[in-house]
Amino acid sequence: MAAGPACADTALQGQNARQERGEKTLANITGGAGKQVVDSLRDIAPDLGDWIINFAYGEVFSRPGLSLCTRELTTISALTALGNAQPQLKVHIDGALNVGCKPEEIVEVILQMAVYAGFPSALNGIGAAREVFAKRGIKIAARTDPAVPPQETR
Amino acid sequence: MAAGPACADTALQGQNARQERGEKTLANITGGAGKQVVDSLRDIAPDLGDWIINFAYGEVFSRPGLSLCTRELTTISALTALGNAQPQLKVHIDGALNVGCKPEEIVEVILQMAVYAGFPSALNGIGAAREVFAKRGIKIAARTDPAVPPQETR
Amino acid sequence: MAAGPACADTALQGQNARQERGEKTLANITGGAGKQVVDSLRDIAPDLGDWIINFAYGEVFSRPGLSLCTRELTTISALTALGNAQPQLKVHIDGALNVGCKPEEIVEVILQMAVYAGFPSALNGIGAAREVFAKRGIKIAARTDPAVPPQETR
Amino acid sequence: MAAGPACADTALQGQNARQERGEKTLANITGGAGKQVVDSLRDIAPDLGDWIINFAYGEVFSRPGLSLCTRELTTISALTALGNAQPQLKVHIDGALNVGCKPEEIVEVILQMAVYAGFPSALNGIGAAREVFAKRGIKIAARTDPAVPPQETR
Amino acid sequence: MAAGPACADTALQGQNARQERGEKTLANITGGAGKQVVDSLRDIAPDLGDWIINFAYGEVFSRPGLSLCTRELTTISALTALGNAQPQLKVHIDGALNVGCKPEEIVEVILQMAVYAGFPSALNGIGAAREVFAKRGIKIAARTDPAVPPQETR
Amino acid sequence: MAAGPACADTALQGQNARQERGEKTLANITGGAGKQVVDSLRDIAPDLGDWIINFAYGEVFSRPGLSLCTRELTTISALTALGNAQPQLKVHIDGALNVGCKPEEIVEVILQMAVYAGFPSALNGIGAAREVFAKRGIKIAARTDPAVPPQETR
Numbered sequence: 001m002a003a004g005p006a007c008a009d010t011a012l013q014g015q016n017a018r019q020e021r022g023e024k025t026l027a028n029i030t031g032g033a034g035k036q037v038v039d040s041l042r043d044i045a046p047d048l049g050d051w052i053i054n055f056a057y058g059e060v061f062s063r064p065g066l067s068l069c070t071r072e073l074t075t076i077s078a079l080t081a082l083g084n085a086q087p088q089l090k091v092h093i094d095g096a097l098n099v100g101c102k103p104e105e106i107v108e109v110i111l112q113m114a115v116y117a118g119f120p121s122a123l124n125g126i127g128a129a130r131e132v133f134a135k136r137g138i139k140i141a142a143r144t145d146p147a148v149p150p151q152e153t154r
Numbered sequence: 155m156a157a158g159p160a161c162a163d164t165a166l167q168g169q170n171a172r173q174e175r176g177e178k179t180l181a182n183i184t185g186g187a188g189k190q191v192v193d194s195l196r197d198i199a200p201d202l203g204d205w206i207i208n209f210a211y212g213e214v215f216s217r218p219g220l221s222l223c224t225r226e227l228t229t230i231s232a233l234t235a236l237g238n239a240q241p242q243l244k245v246h247i248d249g250a251l252n253v254g255c256k257p258e259e260i261v262e263v264i265l266q267m268a269v270y271a272g273f274p275s276a277l278n279g280i281g282a283a284r285e286v287f288a289k290r291g292i293k294i295a296a297r298t299d300p301a302v303p304p305q306e307t308r
Numbered sequence: 309m310a311a312g313p314a315c316a317d318t319a320l321q322g323q324n325a326r327q328e329r330g331e332k333t334l335a336n337i338t339g340g341a342g343k344q345v346v347d348s349l350r351d352i353a354p355d356l357g358d359w360i361i362n363f364a365y366g367e368v369f370s371r372p373g374l375s376l377c378t379r380e381l382t383t384i385s386a387l388t389a390l391g392n393a394q395p396q397l398k399v400h401i402d403g404a405l406n407v408g409c410k411p412e413e414i415v416e417v418i419l420q421m422a423v424y425a426g427f428p429s430a431l432n433g434i435g436a437a438r439e440v441f442a443k444r445g446i447k448i449a450a451r452t453d454p455a456v457p458p459q460e461t462r
Numbered sequence: 463m464a465a466g467p468a469c470a471d472t473a474l475q476g477q478n479a480r481q482e483r484g485e486k487t488l489a490n491i492t493g494g495a496g497k498q499v500v501d502s503l504r505d506i507a508p509d510l511g512d513w514i515i516n517f518a519y520g521e522v523f524s525r526p527g528l529s530l531c532t533r534e535l536t537t538i539s540a541l542t543a544l545g546n547a548q549p550q551l552k553v554h555i556d557g558a559l560n561v562g563c564k565p566e567e568i569v570e571v572i573l574q575m576a577v578y579a580g581f582p583s584a585l586n587g588i589g590a591a592r593e594v595f596a597k598r599g600i601k602i603a604a605r606t607d608p609a610v611p612p613q614e615t616r
Numbered sequence: 617m618a619a620g621p622a623c624a625d626t627a628l629q630g631q632n633a634r635q636e637r638g639e640k641t642l643a644n645i646t647g648g649a650g651k652q653v654v655d656s657l658r659d660i661a662p663d664l665g666d667w668i669i670n671f672a673y674g675e676v677f678s679r680p681g682l683s684l685c686t687r688e689l690t691t692i693s694a695l696t697a698l699g700n701a702q703p704q705l706k707v708h709i710d711g712a713l714n715v716g717c718k719p720e721e722i723v724e725v726i727l728q729m730a731v732y733a734g735f736p737s738a739l740n741g742i743g744a745a746r747e748v749f750a751k752r753g754i755k756i757a758a759r760t761d762p763a764v765p766p767q768e769t770r
Numbered sequence: 771m772a773a774g775p776a777c778a779d780t781a782l783q784g785q786n787a788r789q790e791r792g793e794k795t796l797a798n799i800t801g802g803a804g805k806q807v808v809d810s811l812r813d814i815a816p817d818l819g820d821w822i823i824n825f826a827y828g829e830v831f832s833r834p835g836l837s838l839c840t841r842e843l844t845t846i847s848a849l850t851a852l853g854n855a856q857p858q859l860k861v862h863i864d865g866a867l868n869v870g871c872k873p874e875e876i877v878e879v880i881l882q883m884a885v886y887a888g889f890p891s892a893l894n895g896i897g898a899a900r901e902v903f904a905k906r907g908i909k910i911a912a913r914t915d916p917a918v919p920p921q922e923t924r
Contacts, residue, residue: 037893041896043909043910044877044896044899044900044903044910045877045880045881045896045910047679047881048881048884048889048892048893048896051671051675051884051889052889055269055667055671055675056269056889059667059671060265060266060268060269061266061269063262063265063663065258065259065262066259066262066263066266070224070227070259070263071266073224073227073228074227074228074230074231074263074266075231075266075270076228077228077229077231077232078231078232078234078235078267078270078271079235079270079890080232081232081233081235081236081426082235082236082270082271082546082853082890083544083546083547083854084545084546084852084853084854084890084891084894085853085890085891085893085894087890087893087894088270088889088890088893088894104219105219105220105224107506107507108217108219108220109220109224109228110507111214111217111507111509111510112214112215112220112225112228112229113232113426114214114426114510114513115209115210115214115215115426115427116229116232116233116236116242116426116427116428117232117236117425117426118389118421118422118423118424118425118426118429119423119424119510119513119514119518119550120424120541120544120546120547120549120550121426121546121547122510123499123510123547123549123550124546124547124549124550126503126506126507126510129506130506133506139505140505140506140507191431195434197447197448198415198434198437198438198441198448199415199418199419199434199448201419201525202419202422202427202430202431202434205422205427205517205521206427209513209517209521210427213513213517214513217509233428235888236391236428236700237392237698237700237701238390238391238392238428238429238432238699238700239391239428239429239431239432241428241431241432242427242428242431242432261660261661264661265661265663265664267888268664268667268888269888269889270888270889270890271887271888272851272883272884272885272886272887272888272891273664273667273668273672273704273885273886274695274698274700274701274703274704274886275700275701275888276664277653277664277701277703277704278700278701278703278704280657280660280661280664283660284660287660293659294659294660294661345739349742351755351756352723352742352745352746352749352756353723353726353727353742353756355727355833356727356730356735356738356739356742359730359735359825359829360735363577363821363825363829364577364735367821367825368573368574368576368577369574369577371570371573371817373566373567373570374567374570374571374574378532378535378567378571379574381532381535381536382535382536382538382539382571382574383539383574383578384536385536385537385539385540386539386540386542386543386575386578386579387543387578387736388540389540389541389543389544390543390544390578390579390699390736391700392698392699392700392736392737392740393699393736393737393739393740395736395739395740396735396736396739396740412527413527413528413532416525416527416528417528417532417536419522419525420522420523420528420533420536420537421540422522423517423518423522423523424537424540424541424544424550425540425544543734544854545852545854545855546853546854569814569815572815573815573817573818575734576734576818576821577734577735578734578735578736579733579734580697580729580730580731580732580733580734580737581731581732581818581821581822581826581858582732582849582852582854582855582857582858583734583854583855584818585807585818585855585857585858586854586855586857586858588811588814588815588818591814592814595814601813602813602814602815671885672885676881676882676884676885677882677885679878679881681874681875681878682875682878682879682882686840686843686875686879687882689840689843689844690843690844690846690847690879690882691847691882691886692844693844693845693847693848694847694848694850694851694883694886694887695851695886696848697848697849697851697852698851698852698886698887704886720835721835721836721840724833724835724836725836725840725844727830727833728830728831728836728841728844728845729848730830731825731826731830731831732845732848732849732852733848733852
């Protein structure tokens with residue numbers, strides 16, 4: 001039962017597998033932004049950075065059962081509703097785009113929060129989306145004639 | 155410019171179209187539960203009932219651009235994160251099932267809220283799901299051997 | 309500078325004045341319900357009871373500058389929006405009625421929260437109002453014909 | 463039952479009536495600020511702008527039953543309590559002044575939130591009021607002698 | 617590099633170490649209650665149960681740097697302030713007592729939330745404490761003479 | 771029963787005692803920052819400033835039964851969890867250091883909020899701590915080798 005050096009490596013590999021899966025998922029979703037957040041924690045709260053990689057991305061976000069786009073959209077709705085985490089909301093709007101969600105889908109999810117968390121939450125969520133879209137040069141197809149009542153144009 | 159009786163009907167039809175669309179979407183999503191909520195408002199706040207039908211369901215939830223399942227999942231994540239609207243969370247867990255989301259997807263979305271809104275929110279969200287699933291006789295395929303670390307079984 | 313017994317009484321009177329003002333305002337607003345809450349704290353957190361009387365009601369709610377009805381309506385909107393304090397929301401819906409707010413005004417304020425805090429908050433606020441109104445035998449004048457679109461009936 | 467062109471106009475008029483009522487109420491309350499918010503949404507989420515005009519202002523805020531000042535004060539208390547919508551809080555502090563609320567009433571409502579949502583919420587609400595008041599050159603009559611205990615000066 | 621069966625055991629041991637540490641800390645803090653929550657998740661969300669043991673208790677709560685009592689008191693203040701997780705608040709009031717916090721300290725922490733999250737949060741927090749204390753037969757030493765102003769009795 | 775001038779002084783002394791206690795506790799905890807907040811309220815909401823001194827610090831924070839460090843740590847966890855009061859969170863991180871809490875303890879409390887309020891709350895709490903620590907030239911002992919899994923280094 002006494003494990004030799006090769007086994008110590010194996011134990012490390014077990015941990016590393018989770019870490020590698022987390023790092024890969026983090027990179028898939030956030031590009032470099034998530035890594036940057038994790039790195040910025042190294043001098044003050046490195047374990048929080050580890051938990052982000054190993055737990056949040058290595059365990060939760062790497063799970064099968066939902067597409068990464070659906071994971072991102074449900075994160076966006078929650079952060080829009082809570083309204084107290086604008087930096088993270090922007091990271092996940094960016095992340096949603098990185099994993100293939102369409103800008104229009106992101107806007108839809110935020111709009112829907114007007115019903116569930118109120119108009120101020122939706123407005124501030126759209127503000128976050130506007131910043132991220134501008135940085136990426138994304139333009140949403142605007143309604144051609146804003147004077148026409150909305151239900152007619154859909 | 156003076157509109158005759160036929161036109162008054164038309165104006166009503168415009169309003170009725172929105173209302174009918176709302177009632178249909180409400181029924182699609184909530185079965186009878188949403189209608190029951192709206193009806194219960196008739197003696198105290200009938201306009202809130204109208205807004206639910208005409209605005210929330212007739213305008214917002216009837217929009218194209220997202221599947222009804224994605225709309226329900228993003229609602230579930232938001233209500234789980236806010237944690238102050240258990241009755242509505244149950245209605246939408248039920249609603250998600252009604253529009254074809256799988257129970258496992260609902261659980262995934264709620265679990266993910268452990269990361270974004272904390273473990274108590276996730277636990278209370280699971281409590282809501284358990285109630286709805288029990289009422290419908292839904293059983294989630296449990297892990298066969300809980301002693302095995304989770305990453306091995308997926 | 310050494311104060312005699314009469315002065316000790318005076319100091320007590322100063323404190324008592326605040327306390328009496330608080331008790332009177334608490335009684336004006338909540339009838340016996342607030343006193344009951346304060347009394348129920350006597351065996352576990354008597355100082356919280358004192359703060360409710362001396363600070364919340366003796367200092368804040370006794371201030372001039374707003375009518376008691378406006379104070380109650382702004383409390384109702386805040387508690388409806390927060391959505392995590394149903395018992396207190398009911399106390400203040402009751403309190404608003406005690407100080408002369410009309411039931412219809414209370415409903416209006418709660419409805420408005422659909423815009424600022426989302427429909428679930430408004431729905432749960434109406435649920436609280438329904439309970440309080442029922443206990444007091446209050447009936448809101450219902451719309452005569454719910455089939456007619458709301459904007460026509462106002 | 464087939465409606466002619468005149469009737470199509472009428473249907474549009476029905477929609478337009480709500481829209482015009484909303485635009486007028488929005489202008490009454492927010493001056494140009496609300497319109498500016500709505501316009502800023504045109505290129506990313508025009509429907510949210512429509513909902514603000516047609517639903518939030520055309521349906522909810524245009525209702526009889528509460529003065530516009532009371533509507534604004536109850537909005538201010540809710541947004542102060544939630545604490546996650548500073549831009550909207552400022553718009554409504556400004557709006558309260560536009561519809562005739564007194565600066566002192568606005569301050570009273572925010573102060574009261576110290577009791578219902580805690581001192582940080584009240585402090586940040588006062589910070590929002592300070593900004594709006596400064597922009598409009600409003601000065602609150604300060605207490606003449608801050609060394610005197612507050613209950614003596616009232 | 618290919619690890620033999622003994623090594624697979626070792627990898628499992630690594631995982632098991634975290635799990636055992638989590639189970640032990642969970643038992644120390646919650647007695648049987650936490651285990652009961654985890655077990656109740658087995659049929660619907662077993663991974664959430666694993667995360668509670670392995671992450672929340674095995675990684676976070678098992679860290680050195682804070683006494684378990686301080687960890688519990690800071691959890692109690694947070695859950696009291698959020699106000700949307702009464703079941704978990706009760707578990708941690710119980711947990712605080714299990715790890716040696718005094719009932720009076722728990723009450724102090726909850727009272728303090730009147731300042732930071734408002735009186736309703738403090739009141740509902742005290743309600744949770746009252747339930748837990750009653751179940752355990754704990755009595756707080758009440759003030760002998762409630763008529764005397766509080767500052768005189770301390 | 772008519773109190774003479776000496777007694778008026780006594781009554782003032784009673785009030786002043788509470789005020790002095792509050793001012794002293796405020797200074798102990800916040801250094802000059804709390805006084806600066808209170809002074810900044812003099813021209814818009816002087817009574818809020820008085821309440822901070824007389825109630826929040828003179829009554830609540832001056833109570834025996836908890837060390838000032840524990841009071842500050844429980845305040846930090848609550849404000850981190852609420853996530854809507856960053857300026858006050860920074861004041862209390864600073865305050866915790868002023869009353870002798872260790873930087874590592876503050877970080878521990880914030881990290882723990884990842885479990886109870888979600889990772890975004892913890893991340894933004896750490897952001898507040900980083901600012902305060904930087905202003906005071908505080909460095910946390912970083913982990914020597916971030917590549918090693920966290921559980922090995924503790």
